[in-house]
Every structure is written in C-alpha cells, then in structure tokens.
Amino acid sequence: MNRSIRVTGMSGAGNDFLVVGPDAAAQLGTERAGWVRRVCARGLSLGADGVLFVEPRGADRIGVSYVNPDGSSAFCGNGSRCAARYAYLEGWAGARMVLVTDAGEIPAEVRDDTVRLELPAPIDHGEREAVCDGSRHLGRFVTAGIPHFVLFVEDLAAAPLESWGPALRRHPVFGPEGTNVNLVAVDGARVRLRTWERGVERETLCCGSGAVAAALAARLRGAPERLEVWPTGGIPVRVELPGSAAAPERAILEGEARVLFRGEVDPEAWEWPG
Numbered sequence: 001m002n003r004s005i006r007v008t009g010m011s012g013a014g015n016d017f018l019v020v021g022p023d024a025a026a027q028l029g030t031e032r033a034g035w036v037r038r039v040c041a042r043g044l045s046l047g048a049d050g051v052l053f054v055e056p057r058g059a060d061r062i063g064v065s066y067v068n069p070d071g072s073s074a075f076c077g078n079g080s081r082c083a084a085r086y087a088y089l090e091g092w093a094g095a096r097m098v099l100v101t102d103a104g105e106i107p108a109e110v111r112d113d114t115v116r117l118e119l120p121a122p123i124d125h126g127e128r129e130a131v132c133d134g135s136r137h138l139g140r141f142v143t144a145g146i147p148h149f150v151l152f153v154e155d156l157a158a159a160p161l162e163s164w165g166p167a168l169r170r171h172p173v174f175g176p177e178g179t180n181v182n183l184v185a186v187d188g189a190r191v192r193l194r195t196w197e198r199g200v201e202r203e204t205l206c207c208g209s210g211a212v213a214a215a216l217a218a219r220l221r222g223a224p225e226r227l228e229v230w231p232t233g234g235i236p237v238r239v240e241l242p243g244s245a246a247a248p249e250r251a252i253l254e255g256e257a258r259v260l261f262r263g264e265v266d267p268e269a270w271e272w273p274g
Contacts, residue, residue, distance in 0.1 A: 003027060004267065005035075008086060009048075009260035012078030012115075014205025014233025016260070018048045019086045022055040033071035038270035040069035045269045049197070049204050050076060054083045056092040063100045068199025075103035075145035077208020077253050078237075081115035084108035085257040103145040113258055117208075119145065119251040121241075122216045128174070132167040140217045144251070146198075147179040148213035152221075156185040156192050161203055165196025180207065184214045191218050191229045191239075205233030212251045215239040220246070 005027060008019040018039060020028075028035050036051045038044075053065040064083040066076040080099050087093045088110040099106040099117075107118040122144040130137045130149070139151035149168055153159045161183055168174075168181045181196040193214050195207035211229040218227060219241055225248070230236045237255035241248035 004264035006262075006264050007046075008262045009046075010052075010082040010086065010257060011260055012082045012206065012208065012257045013235040013237050013255045014231060015049050015076075015078035015082075015207065016047075016205075017050055017052050017079050017082050018046065018265075019052045019054055019082060021090070025053050025055070033067060035270055036067045037069060037071045038272070039265060044272055046265065049200050050079060052076075052079050052083050052086070054086055056087070057100060060093045060097040061100060062087040062093055062097055066102070070199050070201065072199050073102060074199055075101055075209065077117065077119065077145065077212065078206060078255070078257075079208075080106055080108070080117055081208065081253070081255060081257045084115045084117070085110050085113070085259075089259070113256050114254060115257045116252060116254040119212065119253055121243075121248045121250050122212050124216060124220065124246070130168055130171040130173050132164070132171065137164070137168060140220070141174065141179070142213040142216055144209040144212040144216070146209055147174060147177065148182055148210055149174065149179045150182045150184055150213055150217040152217070153183050153185060156183055156194060159183050159194070161194050161196055165203065166201070169196060169198050169201075180210055180213075182207070182210045182214050184217065186218045186221065186223055189224050189227050191215060191223070191227050193229050193231045195231065203232060206231035206235065206237065208237065208253050208255070211237050211239050212241075212253055215241055215251075216245075216248065219248070
C-alpha cells in the first residue's frame, strides 16, 4: 500500500487519537492492525493512544471500532466521545446518535465541543489482592466496558505507576486479558486519577472508562453519584452513576472532544525500517 491515508487527529480530555473514515479504512483492508501499530509509535510516526475507525450505519447510527497501539481491539470511552463528534462534524448524524461499539450500543449527544455518553453500568467484582515484587496491592476490580484495577493512594503524584503499571497490568489474578491500572485519590466530589492503559502500555493523560471505574470505586467508599474526575492531563471529565452505589443504573461520561488536525499520512509514516 503506497497511497496516503486521510486521518483526523482528535483529543478527548488528553487521550489523543487518529480517526479514520470508511474510505481510508477501505484502503487499509486487512493491513489495519499492522498500520495502527506503526502510525501510533511516538517518535517514529505520528504517535497516538489509538485509532478510531468510524462509519455511518443508517440514520443517526455510527459504527465505531477502536484499535490500541499494539493492534488489539477494545472499547474506549474517550475515543467513543471523539467518534461521536467526528460523525457529527462529518454530517453523518445529528447531535443525538447511537454508537455501535465493542461494548454494545451507546447513546451519545454532542453539545458544541463536549460529548455526553450514556454507558452500561460498571460492574464491581469486589476486592482483589495482587503481590508484585514483594509489595501487596489491595484494590477493586471493576469492568467499565473493559477491566480496571482501582487502587486508592495517599500521594498520587509520588506513586510509582511506571513500575506498578506493567506488573499489575499482566498479573495472573486478573486473568489472561490483564487489566488497566488506576491510581485514585478522592476529595469529596473530586477524583484525581492516573491510569496505565493496557494495549497502550504506558500512562495516558486520560482514560474515560478508567474515570468510570474510579467513580464506581469512589462511590462504594461514600462519594456522591456526580463526580468530577481530574486525570493526569489536567482536563476534567464528569461521571454520573445514578442509583445505588452497589448497583448503579447506568454511567454518564461527559467531557471535551476536540479536533487537532485534518490531513493525510504519507506512506513513509508507516514504512520505516524495523
């Protein structure tokens, strides 16, 4: 494949993505996963937290497929918010639409540069203990579209996520698929969050599903149902978990989704040696 690929760069509260429409996706064909691995490599190519493949599927229905930088597929909360705004700007849907994702059908609403998602309720699997390098980590294991291990810490900035993240992400207590790792500190209705994302394999500036998982864990400790989550990047997202803390009815995730650029990726961006 030696033709340029048209992409749109977007950011959802610090999670940065490349968005690919149906025509460009057709150009990639079966090379999609390999192309994603290469163009997401920071320093060697454009660099991104993942790639969103977005397409219209009828009146106000939008197909969204998210691929991690390692080529694996997953659900992405912030990516879904960016996909909704992209579809709205392309004229494929009105301000209210349904996203067809790996986590099911997700209602979305675009309000200027802010997108609100109505997600399935996160599921609390209880406490899990993981021992890594002699250190004991006790936290909550939560599914918010994808698995998350939530650890409460006193000093969020000083916590060594760069060493805990890789070890806990693949710990056998979380099964063969592993987990995202979230460090959390709570002050009333304000949650501070750091996330090590599986598939990205590093700390990201924000994780939408991680914000939902952190909010559930915070609610189970007495936090209110409406929370403001402040991730590493410093741009907050809002999470609402109506209903009881143990069994919320649904999750609302809301935050900004901005266009960074529109352009074409030259084949040299993915044809580097190695």
